[in-house]
Amino acid sequence: MIQSIFLLFSAIGLMAALGTVLSRNLVRAALWLVAFFFIIAVQFVLLEAEFLAAIQVLVYIGAVAILLLFGIMLTRNIQGDETTSASLNTKLIFGALGLALFAVLATAIVSHKGTPERPAWSKIQGRPDDEAGRDGVLTRKDTINNMAKTVGDEMMTRFVIPFEIAGLLLTVALVGAVALARQVGADEPIDRVRKAGFTRDDAPANGSPEGVAEAPGAVASPSH
C-alpha cells in the first residue's frame, strides 16, 4: 500500500520536474514546479517529517513560487512564453549528460557497501523501529512525534551559531534584494520633479529643454 503510494507520487514528481525544465511557457513551468514542490512535501510526509512538509509548502509554494511568478511577469511578456530556447541538438547532448549523471548516481547507490554497523543502502528495506527517549535522551522517535519542539531546542543549543548566521544571511538577502531591485526614485515624486529640471537650484545646470522634452510624463507632474 505505502509502496504504491510512493511510486505513484514519485512518478508524478518526476513528471512535474520534467515539465518544469521542458515547458516553453514560463508560467506553465512555474506551475509544474509548484507541483514538484508539493510532491517533495508528500515525500516528507512519507518520511514521517510532517513539520518539514508544512515548512516546505509554506516556504516554497507560498513564497518562492510566488516570487518566481512575479519575476516572470516583470521580465517577460505577460503571457510568459519563452521566445528563445535551446536547439534540439543541445537538448539531446545535455539530456544524455543528465542521463549519464543519473546512471553514475544510481550505480553509486546500488554498489554502496556497508560496514557491520552500517548496512549497505540497498539492503535497508524498511525504516527502523524506534523507542521514545527516556531520561531526557533525545531519540528519533521524539523528533517524529514533535519535530517542532526538538528542532527548536536544537536551534537554541547545538545549532545556535548556524541559526544566527542563517538569520544574518536572510537579513542580508532581504536588504540586498531590495537594494538591487529598487529603481532609484521610482516612488518618489519629488525626485522625479527634480530630475526633470524644475528645481530652482538645478534648473540652470541641467534643466535643459531637451531633457524636459524627453520626459513628457515628468513635465506633467508639477501640475498636480
Next chain:
Amino acid sequence: MTDWACATLLFAQEIAPREIPWLAWFLWLLIGFFGIFPGVVAYMVWAERKVAARFQDRIGPNRVGPLGLLQPIADALKLITKEDIVPDAADPIVHLLAPVIILVSSFLVLAVIPFGVGLAPVNLPSGLLYLIAVSSFSALGVFLAGWSSRNKYALLGGMRAVAQLVSYEVPQVLSTIPVILFTGSLSLVSMVDRQYEFGWFVFSPPGFLAFVVMTIASIAEVNRTPFDLPEAESEIIAGYHTEYSGMRFGLFFLAEYLSVFAVSCLGTVLFLGGGLLPFPLNRLAEWMGTGDWPAIVVNIGMVSVFSIKVLGYVFLMFWVRVTLPRMRVDRMMNFAWKYLVPLSIGNIVIAAVWFEMVLRDPIKRMAQVEITGDEYIPPGIGVGLKGWIVTGALVIALFLTVLRVNRGSHASKIKEITESPIPLPSEAPALFARAR
C-alpha cells in the same frame, strides 16, 4: 498521547471511535466537508445580506421563502445552471485550476480546527504551521486566476491580490507567535487545552494586541472591505475573477466565505478559547462532575459555544465591511509594513514578559502535579495583576511608539514635499525661458 488523530481536549473522550480512523475520516468528509461547511457558507451569505441591509436601513432578501431563507438555494441553482464561459484567449487548464486551488486551500484550513472534544478532524502536532501553509496556497490560486484570464483587469487584480496576501500574511503569522509561546506547542488542540487551564489568551495585554492585529490581518487575507482592493469593482471591474462566470465564479464565492468562516474559527481557537466558556465557568462545570457526563453532551455544549463565538467574529467582519470605505493601495501596504508588522514583532517580546511573569511557574507546577499527584494550587490573583499592569504598560508604550515613529516620518515627508522648491504651474514657462 501523540497519536495523530487523538484528542486530548478536556476529558479525552471521543464520539468517533479511534480504533476505526477511516470511519471517523469518512464521517468528517461526508458530513463536515460536503454537508455542514458549504451549508454554513450559504447561510453566511444570507446573513451578510441581511446584516448589510439592516445597516443601510433596508430589509434585505425577503422574497424567496420566509425571511428570504431559501435565497441561498435559489442563488446556488442560478449559479449552477448558468452557462460556463471560458474566454477564447484564456489558458483553459489553468483557468479551471485556479478556483479549485483557492477552494481546496480554504477547505484544508478547516481540517485542523478543534470544534469540540475530539472533534478536530485531524490533530497534527504542527497543526498551526500546517494551517498557515495551506492558507498560503490561495495566493497562488488568485495569481493564476488573474494570469490565465488574459484580461488586463484580471491581471491587475491578481497582482494586487498577491501583493496584499503576501504582505498581510506576515503580521498574521507573527501575531500567532504569542499563542505558540504560551502553549509551547503548535497543535491547535493543546492551545485550547492551555486556555482551559489558564483562561482565554485574549484576556492578557499581549494576547489582546495579538488578537487585534490578527483580526485586521485576517480581514485583509480574505479580501474583504476595507481591504478588498483585489476585487475593487469601481476600479478594476471585479479583479481576478472578472472573466469567471457561472459555477466557476461560484467557487470563488464559496471559497471567500469559507475562508471568512475559517479565519473566524482560527481566531476563536487561538484567542477566544475555542468551545470553552470564560475561565470561572469552566471550573464550575468541573465541580459539577462533568467528567462523568457523556462526551456527546459536553460536545453539544462546546460546539454551541464555539458557534456563538464564530458568529460574533463573523458579525464583526460584516460590521467592518458595511462601515468602512476601501483603502488606497499605498496606504494599505504602509499599514501592513509600518504599523502591523512592528506591532506584532514588539508584541512577541511583551508576550515573553507575560509568560515569564505569569505563566511559567504555574505550568511547571502543573507538570509536577501530574507526576507527584499532589493537589494543584492555582497562583494568587496578585501575580496576574502584576503581570497585567507591567505588560499593559508595555503594550501601550509599544503602540504609542509605533504611532509616533510613523507620524514623525509622515510629517517629515510632508515637510520635504511642501518646502521643496517646486514652482507653481504658472511659473514653469518662465523657468523654461531662464534655462534656455
Next chain:
Amino acid sequence: MHTVELPVSGSDIPLAWFLFFAAASFSIGLFGVLVRRNAIAVLMSIEIMLNAANINLIAFWRYVAPPPGEGINNGVMLALFVITIAAAEVAVGIALVLLAYRRWKAADVDRYDTLAG
C-alpha cells in the same frame, strides 16, 4: 562491535527508492540548468536540485542511525538550513535578474555577454 539488525518489514519503502527519486530529480534539475536560457527558468531548475538534495537528507535521517556522538536530528537541521538558504538565494537571484533585465532588456543568461572579449 555488534551488527545492526535490519528490520524485516516487507511492506515498507526501501531506502534506495528515495535515493533513486532524489537522483533522478537532481539529474533533471541539472539538465534544466544546462538547457534553459531564461535566467528565471535556470533558477527554477536550481530549486529542483536543492529539493532533491533535501529528500536525500531526510531519507538518511529516517533510515540510518547517526554515528555515535552525533546528534539525532542533523539531517532535519541541515534540510531546514537548505530551505532557508534556498529562499534567500531565490530572492537575491530574482533581484539580480530584474536588474540585468533593466540593463540589457533580456532575461536570457547568454545575452549577458558584456564581459566577453
